[in-house]
Amino acid sequence: MKRIGRWLHPALFVAVLLALPLGWLLYGLQRGDLARLLWHGSALVVAVLLLGEIIQRLYRREVGVDLIALLAIIAAVLLDQALVAAVVALMLVGGRSLEAYTEQRAERELHRLIDRAPRHAWRYRGEELEQVPVDQVNPGDRLLLRLGEVVPVDGVLLDQDATLDESALTGEPLPVRRHPGEPLRSGGVNAGAPFQLRASQTAARSTYAGIVRMVEAARSSRAPFVRLADRYALALIPLTLLLAGGAWLVSGDPLRALAVLVVATPCPLILAVPVAIVAGISRCAHRGILIKDGATLEALARGQLLFLDKTGTLTAGRVSVQAIESAGNLPDAQLLQLAGSLAQASPHLVSLAIVAAAQQQGLKLETPDAVEEQAGAGLSGLVEGRRVKLGGHDYVAAGLPASTWAEGVLRRMAYEFAGGCFVSVDGQLAGALLFADRLRLESPRALRQLRQAGIQRIVMLTGDRAEAAQMIGLAAGVDEVRAGLTPEQKVAAIHEGRPQGVTLMAGDGINDAPALAAADVGIALGAGGASASSEAAGVVLLVDRLDRIAEALLIARRSRAIALQGVLAGMGLSLLAMLLAAAGYLPALAGAIVQEGIDIAVIFNALRALGSGHGRQPPAGLEGKRLDDLRREHEELGPLLEQVRSLAEEITGLPTAQAKNALAGLVRLLEQELMPHEQADEQQLYPLLAERLQGDDPLGAMSHTHREIFRLVHLLARMAADFQEDNAAISPDAIRQLLVRLDTVLSLHFAQEEELYHNLDSR
Structure with missing residues (x-):
C-alpha cells in the first residue's frame, strides 16, 4: 500500500473513518444489516488494496509483514465481526497515513535541499541578459544573481561585495559577506544587492549538485539496521500464526485467534527504525552535515577510532606569519614593511601571507622596483632605494659570511614552525619571518567533544615533518602522531586500526581520498569536498569546522538509540498484547485500538531524532x-x-x-x-x-x-x-x-x- 501513492492514504482514511459513525447511525435506525455491509465493504476495499501490495512484493520475491494485517481483516469478515474488521482497516490506513506524514517530517531538511536546487540562471551574452537552463551554464560564463536567487553553479564573485544566506547549506542563520575575487559555492541565496559571478564549474560538477546527489542517495538507502528490523518482523509471521492457532485450539474460540492477529502487526519495527534513521540524516543536513546513507549513519554511531589529517583539518591549511626575528640591524616593524613591500610582487602563498601580516599591523607598503624572482627560492628587488632579498636561507645568504644568529633561527624553525623566510637588506642579513600553519581555533575543543561523544582514540596522520607534526599534535591533544606518511601508508595505518573498532577518517576531501575510502566512515571537511569526494567520503561537512564531526557523531548515536528504543519497547508491548489476547484478556476490538496506540507512540518517539536532545545544547552564539x-x-x-x-x-x-x-x-x-x-x-x-x-x-x-x-x-x-x-x-x-x-x-x-x-x- 505504501507504493500506491501518498494521496490515497488520507482519502482511504477519511472514507473508512466516515463508515464507522455512518454504520452506528444505521444501527440506530434498525438497519443493522446495512451497517454490517458498510463496515465489511470498507474493510474489504482496504484488504483488496493490501492484497495487491502483497502480490507485488511476492513478485519481487519479498515477503511483506502486511500479511498479518490482511489475515486479520479476512478473519474478521469471515467471523462476521464487521465492526472489528472496519476498526482494523481504519487503524491500518490511519497508520499508513501517519507513516507518510512522519516520513515527510523526517525528510523535511532533505526535501528542502532538493526542492531549492536552481533550475535556471541569468547569463550575459555580450551585454544582454538571457535566461538559460542551469545545465547550459559553462565555466567562464558571466552570470547575474538577483535578490532571492540561488547561486546556480560554483564561481568567483566579480564586481562587488555580496551578501549570501547559506543557512540551507550550513545551518547558520546569519548571512555572510563575500568580497570580489572570493570563490562562491552553489546553493547560497543572494540576500542583498544583485551581483555578477564568473562560473568556474558546470552545474553537474558544482557543490550543490554533489549535495543533491548525496541527499537522493540518503533518501533511497536502506540501513543495515532497517534490513535487520525487516528480518525480525518477518520472524513474527510464523510466531503469530502459531500463537493464534494455539489459542484457538486450546480455547475452542476462533475469536481468540482473531484477537492475536489484530494485535500482531509489527509496525514498531517496520516504521520506527527507518523514521529514526532518516530523521537523523535530516537533522544532520540541517546542521550542514551531509550523510550519504543510513548505513553510514549507523557506522558513524558505532565509531571508536578517529584518524585525522593535519593540514586543512586540524590546522587552517593557510600559512601565516607567526613571528618576526630581527638580526639587530632593523626594528621588527621596518623589517616586515620592507619584506611586505617586496612580497607584493609575487603571487606565492607565502608572499600573500607576508603582505597580509604587514597590512594587519597598518604598515604602509611601497611599490618595489627591479624585481627578480627565482622560482622556489625567493625574490629580490629595490624598496625605497634599498636592495632587499626575501626567500630561503640558501638564497638570501648566498655569498654572505656564516651567521650563528641564522643557525639559531634555522634550529628554531625546525623545532616549532612550518618554515620561514630570511630577509637581507643591502647585502646584510636583516632578519627572518617565521611561518606556521595555525591550529584551528576549534580543534582542541572539538577533540574534547569527540572523546565525550565516545571516540576512544584519536590519531593524526600527516605527510609533514615529525617535528612540526608533533607540535600540532601536542597543541590539539591527539593520542598519537604518525608523520612523514605517503597516501599508501595512511591507508595502511587505517587498516591496522580496524581490530580496535569502527574507524573514522577526517580529511580535506581531496588529497585524502584514498584514506577516506579506506575507513569505515570517511568524513570530508569543508564545502570544497562536497563534489570532489562524494564517492570517497560517506560524510561531507558543508561547514569548514572540525567540531561538526562531534555533532554528527552525537546525532548518529542518538538516532540509533531512539530506533533501538522503538524496537524494544514497541515489540515488547506488541508481544505482551498478543499473549493477553491469546489468554482471552484482550478482545479483538480493544486489541486493534491498543495496537494503534503502540504504533503511534513508537512512531512519534522515532521523530525525536529530529531534535537536538537534552543536556548537550550548543551554546547560543554572539552577535x-x-x-x-x-x-x-x-x-x-x-x-x-x-x-x-x-x-x-x-x-x-x-x-x-x-x-x-x-x-x-x-x-x-x-x-x-x-x-x-x-x-x-x-x-x-x-x-x-x-x-x-x-x-x-x-x-x-x-x-x-x-x-x-x-x-x-x-x-x-x-x-x-x-x-x-x-x-x-x-x-x-x-x-x-x-x-x-x-x-x-x-x-x-x-x-x-x-x-x-x-x-x-x-x-
Whole structure:
C-alpha cells in the first residue's frame, strides 16, 4: 500500500473513518444489516488494496509483514465481526497515513535541499541578459544573481561585495559577506544587492549538485539496521500464526485467534527504525552535515577510532606569519614593511601571507622596483632605494659570511614552525619571518567533544615533518602522531586500526581520498569536498569546522538509540498484547485500538531524532559585530604582547638607561591599554558569555587568569619604579623572569579567549 501513492492514504482514511459513525447511525435506525455491509465493504476495499501490495512484493520475491494485517481483516469478515474488521482497516490506513506524514517530517531538511536546487540562471551574452537552463551554464560564463536567487553553479564573485544566506547549506542563520575575487559555492541565496559571478564549474560538477546527489542517495538507502528490523518482523509471521492457532485450539474460540492477529502487526519495527534513521540524516543536513546513507549513519554511531589529517583539518591549511626575528640591524616593524613591500610582487602563498601580516599591523607598503624572482627560492628587488632579498636561507645568504644568529633561527624553525623566510637588506642579513600553519581555533575543543561523544582514540596522520607534526599534535591533544606518511601508508595505518573498532577518517576531501575510502566512515571537511569526494567520503561537512564531526557523531548515536528504543519497547508491548489476547484478556476490538496506540507512540518517539536532545545544547552564539569587535581588540593588542616577549628576551643585554626607558614605556602601555581591556572583559563581557555557557561558573578559570594578569602587571609596575631608582635589589634578570611569566600568561589567555569567541560565533 505504501507504493500506491501518498494521496490515497488520507482519502482511504477519511472514507473508512466516515463508515464507522455512518454504520452506528444505521444501527440506530434498525438497519443493522446495512451497517454490517458498510463496515465489511470498507474493510474489504482496504484488504483488496493490501492484497495487491502483497502480490507485488511476492513478485519481487519479498515477503511483506502486511500479511498479518490482511489475515486479520479476512478473519474478521469471515467471523462476521464487521465492526472489528472496519476498526482494523481504519487503524491500518490511519497508520499508513501517519507513516507518510512522519516520513515527510523526517525528510523535511532533505526535501528542502532538493526542492531549492536552481533550475535556471541569468547569463550575459555580450551585454544582454538571457535566461538559460542551469545545465547550459559553462565555466567562464558571466552570470547575474538577483535578490532571492540561488547561486546556480560554483564561481568567483566579480564586481562587488555580496551578501549570501547559506543557512540551507550550513545551518547558520546569519548571512555572510563575500568580497570580489572570493570563490562562491552553489546553493547560497543572494540576500542583498544583485551581483555578477564568473562560473568556474558546470552545474553537474558544482557543490550543490554533489549535495543533491548525496541527499537522493540518503533518501533511497536502506540501513543495515532497517534490513535487520525487516528480518525480525518477518520472524513474527510464523510466531503469530502459531500463537493464534494455539489459542484457538486450546480455547475452542476462533475469536481468540482473531484477537492475536489484530494485535500482531509489527509496525514498531517496520516504521520506527527507518523514521529514526532518516530523521537523523535530516537533522544532520540541517546542521550542514551531509550523510550519504543510513548505513553510514549507523557506522558513524558505532565509531571508536578517529584518524585525522593535519593540514586543512586540524590546522587552517593557510600559512601565516607567526613571528618576526630581527638580526639587530632593523626594528621588527621596518623589517616586515620592507619584506611586505617586496612580497607584493609575487603571487606565492607565502608572499600573500607576508603582505597580509604587514597590512594587519597598518604598515604602509611601497611599490618595489627591479624585481627578480627565482622560482622556489625567493625574490629580490629595490624598496625605497634599498636592495632587499626575501626567500630561503640558501638564497638570501648566498655569498654572505656564516651567521650563528641564522643557525639559531634555522634550529628554531625546525623545532616549532612550518618554515620561514630570511630577509637581507643591502647585502646584510636583516632578519627572518617565521611561518606556521595555525591550529584551528576549534580543534582542541572539538577533540574534547569527540572523546565525550565516545571516540576512544584519536590519531593524526600527516605527510609533514615529525617535528612540526608533533607540535600540532601536542597543541590539539591527539593520542598519537604518525608523520612523514605517503597516501599508501595512511591507508595502511587505517587498516591496522580496524581490530580496535569502527574507524573514522577526517580529511580535506581531496588529497585524502584514498584514506577516506579506506575507513569505515570517511568524513570530508569543508564545502570544497562536497563534489570532489562524494564517492570517497560517506560524510561531507558543508561547514569548514572540525567540531561538526562531534555533532554528527552525537546525532548518529542518538538516532540509533531512539530506533533501538522503538524496537524494544514497541515489540515488547506488541508481544505482551498478543499473549493477553491469546489468554482471552484482550478482545479483538480493544486489541486493534491498543495496537494503534503502540504504533503511534513508537512512531512519534522515532521523530525525536529530529531534535537536538537534552543536556548537550550548543551554546547560543554572539552577535557577529560584537565578535568582530572582540577580535579587532585582540589584534590591536598583538603588538603590545610582542613587545612584552621582545623585552623579556632583550632586557638583560640592554644598557641600563635603555632598559629603564623600555621598561617604563612598556608598563605605561600595559596600564593604559591592556588593563582597561581585561577589566572591561571581566566586568562586561564575561557575565554575557556566562549566560551562553553551561555550568555554575563556566568562566571561573579564565576569570582567575584575569586576576593573575592584574597581579603581574601591578608587580611589574612596582619593580619598574624601583629599577628607575637604581634599587640594587631589582636586577634585569629578575625583571626578565617576571616578563617571561607575564608573556606566558598573556599568550595562553589570549589563545583561550580567541578559541572561546570562535566557538560562540553564530555565523
